[in-house]
Amino acid sequence: MVETEKKKVMLSGIQPSGDLTLGSYLGAIKNWVERTDEFDNYYFMADMHSITVRQDPAALRRRTLEQLAQYIACGLDPEKNTLFIQSHVPAHAELGWVLNCYTMFGELSRMTQFKDKSAKNADNINGGLFTYPALMAADILLYQPDYVPVGNDQKQHVELTRNVAERFNHIYGDVFKVPEPYIPKVGARVMSLSDPASKMSKSDKDPNGSIYLMEKPEDILRKFKRAVTDSDTEKCVRYAPEEKPGVSNLMAIYSAVTGKTFAEIEAEFDGQGYGAFKPAVGEAVVETLRPIREEAGRILKDKAYLESVYKAGAEKASYVANKTLRKVYKKVGFVAR
Ligand code: TRP
Numbered sequence: 001m002v003e004t005e006k007k008k009v010m011l012s013g014i015q016p017s018g019d020l021t022l023g024s025y026l027g028a029i030k031n032w033v034e035r036t037d038e039f040d041n042y043y044f045m046a047d048m049h050s051i052t053v054r055q056d057p058a059a060l061r062r063r064t065l066e067q068l069a070q071y072i073a074c075g076l077d078p079e080k081n082t083l084f085i086q087s088h089v090p091a092h093a094e095l096g097w098v099l100n101c102y103t104m105f106g107e108l109s110r111m112t113q114f115k116d117k118s119a120k121n122a123d124n125i126n127g128g129l130f131t132y133p134a135l136m137a138a139d140i141l142l143y144q145p146d147y148v149p150v151g152n153d154q155k156q157h158v159e160l161t162r163n164v165a166e167r168f169n170h171i172y173g174d175v176f177k178v179p180e181p182y183i184p185k186v187g188a189r190v191m192s193l194s195d196p197a198s199k200m201s202k203s204d205k206d207p208n209g210s211i212y213l214m215e216k217p218e219d220i221l222r223k224f225k226r227a228v229t230d231s232d233t234e235k236c237v238r239y240a241p242e243e244k245p246g247v248s249n250l251m252a253i254y255s256a257v258t259g260k261t262f263a264e265i266e267a268e269f270d271g272q273g274y275g276a277f278k279p280a281v282g283e284a285v286v287e288t289l290r291p292i293r294e295e296a297g298r299i300l301k302d303k304a305y306l307e308s309v310y311k312a313g314a315e316k317a318s319y320v321a322n323k324t325l326r327k328v329y330k331k332v333g334f335v336a337r
Contacts, residue, residue: 008146010039010182013046013086013139016063017053018202020070022211022285023190025292026256027151031184033075041081042143042317043071048086048093049136052129053121065306066296070213072309073296084313086139091321095138096131098328102168103134107160113153137161140179142321147182151189153199155181172331176324190253193227196245214293217286224250224282229274237269237277247274254281257288 012032014024032043045064064085071083086092108114108130118125128135140148140161148158158181165176190200192209200210211220230244239262241248251265260268269277299306330336 007038007040009042009143010035010147010149011042011044011140011143011145011179012149013044013049014067015046015050016060016067017050017055018204019063019212019214020067021190021200021202021213022253022289023200024202025074025213025289026190026253028149029071029074029076030256031149032081036077036080039147042145042320043076043081043083044089044139044313044317045085046139049132052126052132053117054124066214066300068306068310069296069299070292072299073292074213078309078313082313082316083309084317085310088310088314089142089317089321091142091318091325092135092138095142095321095325095328096135098332099134099137099141099164099168100131103131103137103160103164107163108133111156111160113157133157133160134164137164141165141176142324143317144177144320144324145179146177148179149182149184151199152183155183168328175327175331190256191245191249193223193249196228196249211285211289213289214296215289217290220286220289221279221282224278224285227278227281229278235273237272237274238266247277250278250281254284257284 010032012028014020014028020029032041035041045067047060047064050060068083068085072078076083111133114130114132117129121129136157137160140158141164148161150158158179162178165178169175169178192198192200192204192206193211194206194209198204198209202210202212204210208223208226211223227246227250229246229250232244237247237251238244239248239251251262254260254265255262269280326336
């Protein structure tokens with residue numbers, strides 16, 4: 001890349017609504033780390049999104065800081081990536097309101113995440129849960145990113161963001177860059193250890209399905225030993241996601257943490273049953289997560305350092321975000337402050 005060429009902008013966020021999992025690491029953060037030098041990166045803790053579902057305040061605060069410490073421990077260098085807490089950059093709320101007025105009731109009604117979450121939280125179907133995608137559009141459009149790396153479950157929200165941006169641009173001229181979703185070619189989609197048909201999720205009710213980044217080695221090993229394998233009769237380690245989703249998920253994890261190909265893994269465990277394979281995956285995961293857990297623990301104790309990171313991040317993010325916000329306010333007819 002030519003030195004003077006401007007890097008493309010990449011942005012993503014994770015809600016601190018649950019503890020980060022091995023899935024968050026292998027499916028998202030590890031890829032962010034690898035792309036650090038190639039892009040101009042913004043990564044944030046989406047705490048404002050988290051309160052669309054009731055949260056325990058102390059736990060939300062703890063998880064937000066823990067998430068930041070874990071980002072850094074996973075290798076996201078705060079000098080090269082703008083790491084910030086969403087609620088520290090008021091432009092998110094401000095643009096979120098404006099975009100609410102350019103997002104249609106019908107569009108929001110079609111969001112599958114809204115339908116899922118309202119089914120799960122029938123006693124708290126609040127306005128924020130419904131208009132969540134307008135805030136997410138603001139999160140994104142403020143930074144004029146080229147790419148938004150998200151999992152499949154968030155593709156619909158990025159599509160909506162594109163529609164809102166195009167609608168706004170159509171009325172007011174080119175205000176927003178219309179971003180592309182970025183689905184990494186590699187990067188494991190890690191499934192639950194207790195139900196390989198569903199994604200490993202930080203909000204899973206069954207703690208045995210997920211491996212958390214801060215989890216103790218003995219708990220990780222126990223969960224892998226108990227991981228659901230398949231009821232097929234061959235009982236051998238072979239990659240076949242349709243027929244053998246449990247074993248294939250464990251192979252994907254093992255491959256992601258060791259760098260071995262599926263063929264190499266099949267050869268390594270040739271003639272051995274699941275009984276040898278499952279603890280081996282557990283051990284490999286323990287060794288991958290050990291330095292991350294230790295480093296995150298160390299960073300978490302250094303409150304002054306953490307604070308300096310999120311303050312600098314909010315300042316850098318605000319600078320960029322406010323530029324876009326000022327443009328938008330002017331376009332819609334607000335008097336300049
Ligand atoms: N909605 C995303 C999720 O639940 C989190 C998120 C909020 C996000 N704002 C974003 C992701 C902007 C990418 C870009 O996973």
